[in-house]
């Protein structure tokens with residue numbers, strides 16, 4: 449069978465020749481030559497930004513930028529900013545502090561403060577969505593605030609970030625709101641916000657494998673489907689082996705095929721996410737397999753850039769509210785950290801109030817919030833359509849509580865019916881939401897109904913994954929085949945016979961004025 453027409457074959461042939469030529473020309477060159485050619489460099493105050501940063505870094509009183517691991521506890525009690533006694537280089541392989549608590553990446557804020565807010569805004573804005581390596585990435589455009597010491601040559605990036613922030617005008621009006629926005633973190637390379645953190649973690653692994661060749665032989669994670677997709681894609685891009693621990697039969701088909709396609713070792717384990725999380729911690733403690741979950745604080749350095757990006761997109765105006773679905777609870781802390789850095793460095797003057805939205809079937813943070821965070825008890829997470837947040841024992845509980853306390857935050861929950869209805873209702877205004885975004889939209893609806901969020905409050909809902917990853921549950925909703933759920937907003941397809949009358953009948957039934 450002839451698949452290509454003559455002109456197409458000609459074009460394909462020319463293209464193949466061009467590629468062959470490129471391959472020959474690049475043979476034998478240093479690896480760095482294979483990086484994309486940088487576009488014209490961005491200028492700040494009429495000077496090249498590299499030169500500008502270099503000159504400023506060498507001005508009297510300034511220090512080189514650097515970041516260290518410190519115990520998270522030192523962030524909680526404020527001692528990190530005074531210089532924590534316990535601190536480690538980011539080139540060490542470790543995930544917990546001496547006392548077994550979480551770690552945090554602490555930046556040398558005095559060095560960053562050497563540059564004023566106007567400088568940082570102009571630098572970040574100037575790099576926005578360019579093609580210069582690696583600054584065209586929404587994450588690496590903030591490199592000095594992320595991993596300041598990594599060489600650009602070690603960075604593994606797919607120019608992630610720079611995701612759309614759009615005005616949800618029609619859905620907002622339905623809720624009596626004039627300033628509702630959706631940040632599309634799921635419109636990304638692997639279809640979720642995890643790309644933001646994974647580019648940072650895999651870049652650091654790439655560096656470690658060069659400077660300490662035996663330290664990391666593979667990278668592994670436990671996952672409900674999105675971390676695994678991002679890990680396997682970034683590892684494949686860098687030629688690093690990856691291993692993913694998935695709870696058997698608890699993730700969507702689209703999520704399952706992602707690590708398979710990217711060549712990861714996919715382990716389907718007969719447990720839930722919390723069980724997988726325990727296992728991966730055990731494995732990474734006792735082998736040169738590096739842990740890629742958000743327990744590893746490197747991940748949050750990338751994820752925090754979404755908060756900075758939102759401020760940038762609003763021309764450095766702070767929204768009143770930010771609503772985000774929570775599972776393992778790294779992301780809410782990452783957003784807090786991004787906003788907080790902007791405030792501490794004078795780019796903005798306040799923080800938004802954060803809302804963490806949980807599925808009622810996996811709601812340990814909500815239960816803790818209800819008792820004033822006096823006690824926290826893990827739960828056995830039940831099945832939820834928001835399968836990526838079916839997590840009962842979140843690793844970052846302490847980080848989330850800090851973020852919520854510091855922002856006068858709220859935790860809300862959504863039942864299965866509420867989350868599916870909210871996603872479907874918003875879809876009818878042009879979105880295509882995943883169930884986790886449905887949880888956030890349901891929380892928004894409740895907070896509006898109770899008058900907590902006011903009509904003119906600027907509110908951002910973080911959409912965390914692409915709806916296409918969850919087509920199965922959306923089809924089930926619209927087919928009205930989910931037991932116990934009314935599918936109020938279902939729009940099932942109509943079967944019609946192949947004749948004019950039947951087609952017109954179907955159209956008239958739907959739009960009775962025609």
Ligand SMILES: Cc1ncc(COP(=O)(O)O)c(C=O)c1O
Pocket residue numbers: 640672674675742773774775776777778779780836837882884912913
């Ligand atoms: C699509 C999606 N939304 C939300 C979350 C929650 O993020 P976090 O675990 O950082 O709370 C996850 C992962 O847990 C996710 O995959």
Ligand SMILES: N[C@@H](CCOP(=O)(O)O)C(=O)O
Pocket residue numbers: 669670671672673674675676740741742743775776778836837
């Ligand atoms: N939803 C996550 C759960 C694990 O979260 P992590 O951010 O700690 O890696 C997933 O997709 O695996």
